[in-house]
Amino acid sequence: MKPHPTIFQAALDRLDVQAAQAVMVGDSLEEDVEGARALGMRAILVDRDDRYPEVEERLTELYALPAALGLIRP
Numbered sequence: 001m002k003p004h005p006t007i008f009q010a011a012l013d014r015l016d017v018q019a020a021q022a023v024m025v026g027d028s029l030e031e032d033v034e035g036a037r038a039l040g041m042r043a044i045l046v047d048r049d050d051r052y053p054e055v056e057e058r059l060t061e062l063y064a065l066p067a068a069l070g071l072i073r074p
Contacts, residue, residue: 003035012041025065029055044068054067 001007012019019040026032027046033055036043045058045066052058059068066072 003038004040005027005035008036008039008041012039023069052061 008019008024012022015022020042022041024032024036024041024043025046026036026043027048029045029052032041033045043057045052045055046062047055047058047060050060057068059065
């Protein structure tokens with residue numbers, strides 16, 4: 001179970017992707033972000049209520065995700 005790294009590793013293994021090539025996007029700082037980062041994945045927090053302004057990679061709305069991933073210009 002999250003945040004244990006084995007759940008993230010299992011997903012990476014199924015996708016045949018290395019941790020450094022993946023991005024976890026989630027709304028739980030502890031379970032999603034910290035769990036993924038512990039494995040070496042990039043992690044983006046979806047912080048709709050603006051509760052964690054200190055988190056470096058976070059979005060207040062999911063619409064900003066393509067720009068955060070560098071898929072489009074902000």
